[in-house]
Amino acid sequence: MGFLDPYAGPWTDTEAAHLARRAGFGAAPATRATMVSQGMSAAVDSLVDYSPTDAPLEALVAGLPGTGENAALQNPTTGGQLEGWWLYRMVHSTQPLQQQFSLFLHDTLVSEYTKLSNTVTTAMNNGNDGSQTGQSCTKVSGGLAPDANRQRAKVIALLMQQNVIFRTQGHLNYRDLLRTITRDPAMLLYLDNRLNIKGNAQENYSREVMELFSMGVGNYTEEDVREIARAFTGETLDSSCANNWPYSYLYNSSQHDTNSKTVFGSTFNFAGAGQDTEYVIDLIANRISNSGITPAHAVYPATSLYISWKLLTWFVSETLPISHAAVPELADYFYNNQPNGYRYDVRETLRKLFKSQLFYDSAYVYHMYKHPADFVTTALRVLGLEETSYTSSAISALRTMGMQLFDPPNVAGWNHGSIWVNSGSLISRFNYANRLSGSSIATDAWVDNLITSGAVANYDDNTGILEFFRARLIQAPLTAEESTAFSNFYSGIIGGTPPASQSEYRRKVRGTLHLMMTMPRYQLK
Amino acid sequence: MPQSRRTFLRVGISSLAYFTVESTTPSWIVRAANAMSCNCTCDGRILVILQLAGGNDGLNTVIPRTDPVYYDSLTRPNIRVASGSEINLDGANGLHPKLSDVANWFQSGHAAIINNVGYVNPDLSHFTSTDYYETGSVPGQIKPTQGWVARYYDSACVGAADSNALFMTAAGISSVPGSFAGPTSYTPPAVSSASSYSLQASSDGTLRRAAITALNAAPTVDPDLMFIQRTENTAEASIADIATAAAQPALVPAGSYTTDSLGNGLKLVSQVIRAGFPTRVFYVSQSGYDTHATQVQAADPLNLGDHPRLLGNLNQSLHAFLTEMQLSGNLNRVLVMTFSEFGRRVKENSSFGTDHGAANNMFLLGGWLNSGVYGGQPDLVNLIKGNLKHQVDFRSVYAMVMEQWLSASAVPVFGQSVYDTVLQPDFAKINFVKTASAAARNWEHYQ
Numbered sequence A: 001m002g003f004l005d006p007y008a009g010p011w012t013d014t015e016a017a018h019l020a021r022r023a024g025f026g027a028a029p030a031t032r033a034t035m036v037s038q039g040m041s042a043a044v045d046s047l048v049d050y051s052p053t054d055a056p057l058e059a060l061v062a063g064l065p066g067t068g069e070n071a072a073l074q075n076p077t078t079g080g081q082l083e084g085w086w087l088y089r090m091v092h093s094t095q096p097l098q099q100q101f102s103l104f105l106h107d108t109l110v111s112e113y114t115k116l117s118n119t120v121t122t123a124m125n126n127g128n129d130g131s132q133t134g135q136s137c138t139k140v141s142g143g144l145a146p147d148a149n150r151q152r153a154k155v156i157a158l159l160m161q162q163n164v165i166f167r168t169q170g171h172l173n174y175r176d177l178l179r180t181i182t183r184d185p186a187m188l189l190y191l192d193n194r195l196n197i198k199g200n201a202q203e204n205y206s207r208e209v210m211e212l213f214s215m216g217v218g219n220y221t222e223e224d225v226r227e228i229a230r231a232f233t234g235e236t237l238d239s240s241c242a243n244n245w246p247y248s249y250l251y252n253s254s255q256h257d258t259n260s261k262t263v264f265g266s267t268f269n270f271a272g273a274g275q276d277t278e279y280v281i282d283l284i285a286n287r288i289s290n291s292g293i294t295p296a297h298a299v300y301p302a303t304s305l306y307i308s309w310k311l312l313t314w315f316v317s318e319t320l321p322i323s324h325a326a327v328p329e330l331a332d333y334f335y336n337n338q339p340n341g342y343r344y345d346v347r348e349t350l351r352k353l354f355k356s357q358l359f360y361d362s363a364y365v366y367h368m369y370k371h372p373a374d375f376v377t378t379a380l381r382v383l384g385l386e387e388t389s390y391t392s393s394a395i396s397a398l399r400t401m402g403m404q405l406f407d408p409p410n411v412a413g414w415n416h417g418s419i420w421v422n423s424g425s426l427i428s429r430f431n432y433a434n435r436l437s438g439s440s441i442a443t444d445a446w447v448d449n450l451i452t453s454g455a456v457a458n459y460d461d462n463t464g465i466l467e468f469f470r471a472r473l474i475q476a477p478l479t480a481e482e483s484t485a486f487s488n489f490y491s492g493i494i495g496g497t498p499p500a501s502q503s504e505y506r507r508k509v510r511g512t513l514h515l516m517m518t519m520p521r522y523q524l525k
Numbered sequence B: 001m002p003q004s005r006r007t008f009l010r011v012g013i014s015s016l017a018y019f020t021v022e023s024t025t026p027s028w029i030v031r032a033a034n035a036m037s038c039n040c041t042c043d044g045r046i047l048v049i050l051q052l053a054g055g056n057d058g059l060n061t062v063i064p065r066t067d068p069v070y071y072d073s074l075t076r077p078n079i080r081v082a083s084g085s086e087i088n089l090d091g092a093n094g095l096h097p098k099l100s101d102v103a104n105w106f107q108s109g110h111a112a113i114i115n116n117v118g119y120v121n122p123d124l125s126h127f128t129s130t131d132y133y134e135t136g137s138v139p140g141q142i143k144p145t146q147g148w149v150a151r152y153y154d155s156a157c158v159g160a161a162d163s164n165a166l167f168m169t170a171a172g173i174s175s176v177p178g179s180f181a182g183p184t185s186y187t188p189p190a191v192s193s194a195s196s197y198s199l200q201a202s203s204d205g206t207l208r209r210a211a212i213t214a215l216n217a218a219p220t221v222d223p224d225l226m227f228i229q230r231t232e233n234t235a236e237a238s239i240a241d242i243a244t245a246a247a248q249p250a251l252v253p254a255g256s257y258t259t260d261s262l263g264n265g266l267k268l269v270s271q272v273i274r275a276g277f278p279t280r281v282f283y284v285s286q287s288g289y290d291t292h293a294t295q296v297q298a299a300d301p302l303n304l305g306d307h308p309r310l311l312g313n314l315n316q317s318l319h320a321f322l323t324e325m326q327l328s329g330n331l332n333r334v335l336v337m338t339f340s341e342f343g344r345r346v347k348e349n350s351s352f353g354t355d356h357g358a359a360n361n362m363f364l365l366g367g368w369l370n371s372g373v374y375g376g377q378p379d380l381v382n383l384i385k386g387n388l389k390h391q392v393d394f395r396s397v398y399a400m401v402m403e404q405w406l407s408a409s410a411v412p413v414f415g416q417s418v419y420d421t422v423l424q425p426d427f428a429k430i431n432f433v434k435t436a437s438a439a440a441r442n443w444e445h446y447q
Helices: A013-023 A029-038 A040-048 A055-062 A069-074 A079-092 A096-108 A113-125 A147-169 A174-182 A185-190 A204-211 A222-231 A275-286 A302-315 A326-336 A346-354 A372-383 A390-400 A423-437 A444-452 A462-474 A480-494 A502-516 B002-016 B027-034 B097-107 B126-135 B148-157 B205-215 B223-246 B261-274 B306-327 B394-405 B416-430 B438-445
Strands: A235-238 A248-251 A261-263 A266-268 B046-053 B062-064 B093-095 B111-118 B168-171 B281-287 B334-339 B360-366 B372-374
Touching: A013 A029, A013 A040, A013 A096, A013 A346, A029 A040, A040 A096, A040 A346, A055 A069, A055 A079, A069 A079, A069 A390, A079 A096, A079 A113, A079 A147, A079 A372, A079 A390, A096 A147, A096 A302, A113 A147, A113 A185, A147 A174, A147 A185, A174 A204, A174 A275, A185 A235, A185 A248, A204 A222, A222 A261, A222 A275, A261 A275, A266 A275, A275 A302, A302 A326, A302 A346, A326 A346, A372 A390, A372 A423, A372 A462, A390 A423, A423 A502, A423 B223, A444 A462, A444 A502, A462 A480, A462 A502, A480 A502, A480 B205, A502 B205, B046 B261, B093 B097, B097 B111, B097 B306, B097 B360, B111 B394, B148 B168, B148 B281, B148 B394, B168 B261, B223 B261, B261 B281, B261 B306, B281 B306, B306 B334, B306 B360, B334 B394, B394 B416
Parallel strands: B046 B281, B046 B334, B111 B372, B168 B281
Antiparallel strands: A235 A248, A261 A266, B062 B093, B111 B360, B334 B360
8 A cells, every 4th residue: 555545534624624735825714614515635736737818817916906015916026025926826826736736846956046146246246237336237127226225126026036937837847847947047147057167167056956856865976066067168148238137047158077977877968059958958857767765766766856855845744765665656757757758747746746645634634834924824824914014023033933935045945844833933923922812913803703793792702702713723622721712811811701802802802813823732733 | 070169169159258249240250159059150250152054165264375286376366365364373374364353363372164064975965064063963863852052061061050941042033043952951041132131011911911821821732832832931931131231231332242143142142142142152143154155256265245244243243242341350161162063165257256155264262362373284286176175173172162161071962982082182173261270260250
C-alpha cells in the first residue's frame, strides 16, 4: 500500500478544515460545508484547478477607490507597500492555493529585496539607467524622481514581475520554470549571473540552482559547479538605455565561454544563443540521484526527489525526512506521470498529494507550524475582517514575526517548523491578535453582527461567542482547562452578575478574538 | 573542577570585602557575591557570538601584507586591498582600512585574530557549512541534534541557581540560532527588537494577560503544544528583564551603532550586560558576506562595494559596543567571538567578487586576552582546489573559549576522542586568553 494511494477515510468538516489550512489559509465553516458536500476529490480539484488569473481578485484590486493605501496596493512605491501588495492578495484571493503555492515558490526560488536594492542602486549609480543628469542615457519617460525613488521602483517592479511568474506559471512544468527563473531579471541580479562572464566564471547561480532549486546537495561535484558556471556565462541583462526598465534578459554572446564544458560526464559546447544553459537545465532535471538516500530513491532524478520532498515539507510535515518512502513515491508521480504530456507537472502532483492518504494521516494533522503569513491571513479570511493598514502595520507585524515578504533571510529561504516560534515572534503574534481585536478592525458593527447574524444569541451567550471563534480559528475541541480560561475571562468582565451590557458583550467578543489567537493550537495547522 | 571552582569563588568573594557596595556597583558583582552555590555564571563572564553570515572574505579582512602571492596579478588584480592602505598589525598581517577602530582595539591589547580556521573536507555550501559551525561538528560525524552552545548549557549549566530566561539570548535577529537549538530544559529568547518586546492589550489587560497565561499552561502531552507553551513561558519570563535592559541609557552618542540587525543586536547586548543580568551567551548576526559580485567597485575598491560597506558597519558597531563595555567597567568580562561559515576563493572571479572558499579567520575581542595573530600565515600557494587549507579546527577555538573563558569542560560537548586528538593539539597555537592565577583573574574582574 502506497502513501499516495487515494484517501478513503471519513470526509467530514475535520478533514475539510485540514485541507483548507494546508492548501490555503483556512476556511470559514460555510466554505468547509461546501467542501464536505463536494466530496474529497472534487474539493481538492476546486483548489488545484485554479486559473492563472484570479479575476474576482483583480477586479477587486482594480476597483479600490481613492489614494494612499489603496493606490499603494495597486502600484507600490516602497518596500512595505510591495509586501502589502502581496499580503492583500493572499487575504482576498478567491484561489487560496495559488497564493500559498506562490509563497512556496518564492521560498524555493529565492530572491531578496535587500540584495536587489543594494545591487540596483549600485548599477544605477554607475549610470546605465538614465535617470541621472550628466550620464549617457536620457531619462526614461514616466520615470520617477528623485533617484532613490526611481531605484526603489525598479526593484519593486522586478519583484512584482517575479511574483507574477510564480502566480501564473508556477503550477505548470517545473523544468520550464527552472529555465524561466534562470533568465528572470530579478534572479539574474540576485544571484549575480548578469555579471558571469568568460574568464574566471562566477559560481553563484550555478551552485545555488543545483543545491537549492533542483537537486539538493550530494548530486554534483565542485567541478560540476565550475563547469556549469562557464556554461551560464553571457546570460545577462540588457542594460542599454532603451531596454532597461525594469530590465530585460539578454544573451551576450561576446561574453559567453565557447570552450567545451563537461557536466556530469557529458561534454558539450553549443553554438546557439543560450543553448548551453538550456542543455544544462535539462541535464540537471534528468540527472539520476546519486546521493544514496535509499535504494528506492536511487532510480529517480535528484530534482524530482528534492522538489517532491520540498512539497511534502511545505504541505505535510516540516520534519518529514528526505529518506521517507513517500518521497520517491511522489517523485515517481512528478517525473513519470504525464497526463498533460510532459514530465514535472506541478498541478497534477499537487492534486495527487492532496488526495493521498498520507496527506490526511492523523499523525500530521495540527503538527505543522503556521508561518507568519498563515497566522495573519487565516484570521482575516476566516473572520471576515479587513486589515486597515496592509502596507504598514500588517507587514511590520509580519516582519517582527520573522517573515518579511520578498526578503527571506538568505538564498535557502525561511526556516520552517518550530523555528517560527520563539519568544519574540510569539509576542509579535499575540500583539497582532490584539491589533485585530481593536475597534478599528473588529468594529462595533462587526462585533454586533454576531448577534444579528444569529451566531450569538444574546449578550450573555458566552458559549455562542466561544463557538464562533473556535469553529473558525481552532476547529479542534477546546480542553476543559482552555474552556475554563475563557469562562474566567468572561466572569472577570461582567463581574459575576449577568446580564451583560452591550459594552461588556463587545469586550468579551474582542477579548475572545485576541485570546484565541494566542492559544498554542492556533500557532499550528 | 567543581571543587576548585568553589575555592576560587571564596577567594573572589573575600576580596570583595574591600569594596563598599554602593549604588554604582555593577549589579553583577552583587549577584556574584550572593550566588554562593552557583556553578555556571557566577564569575560574570560573557561570550558574545557574532556570525558573519554568507562567508566573509578573510583574505581581504586580514591581509597577508608581506605575501607576494596576495599582490600577484593572477590572484586578486581588481579586488585586493592595495599595498600600503592596510593597517599594519604585527608586520605580517594588516587589517582592511575600514576596520580602523578594530585595529586600535588590537593595538591596545583587546583583540586577537586566529588565521587558518576551518575543518577537514570543507563543504562549500552555505547551509551545510553553517550547520557544522553551529552544531560544532564536521563532515563524517553524525550531526548532533543540538547546537554547540546548547550542549554546553546542558552539560554545565542546567539547574544553575542564577541562570534565568536570558541565559542565552539572540539579539537583533528574529529566530533562535542553530548554536542555541535544542537545550533540554528551556527555550532561549530571541529579541529582534526590544521596543516591541512587550505584550499589548487594547483593553482588559489584566484579564487578558491572565487568560493568555492560562491558555499557555493547559495540560497537554502534545510535543508541539508543549514546545509553544515553553516558549510562551520564556517570553513572559523575559519581557520585564528586556524592558529593564532597554531602559539603560546609551554611553555612546546617538548613531554610534549601525541601524541594522548587527547594530541593534549589539546595542541590546550592551544594555542587558549593563543592566546586570547574569546572561552568559549572546548571539548576534550580520548578513550579506556572500560577495560573488561587486565585492568592491572599480571606481574606489577600498571604499565602494559590498565588502567595504559590511566591514565599515562591523567596525562601527563593534567599536560602539566595546566602548560601552569599557566605559561601564564590563570590558574585562566580555569576549566577542566572530565566525563565518567559510572564507572565500583565493583568486577573484570576473565579477569583481570571490566564490565560496574554505579556511578563514576568526576575531576575538574583549578585555581579557592577549592581542596577536594566531594560527600562522595563510599559505596562498598550497591550496585545495583554489581554497585555503585549514590549520586550526574551529572546534578548538570553541573548546578554548569554553575552558579558558567559560570555565567549563569541553569534553562533554565534543567527546573525549575529538578532544584528545583534534582540539587539544590546537590549543598551543591559539592561546589567546590571558593566563593568570584564579585569584588574580578574579581580582582583575572586579576592578
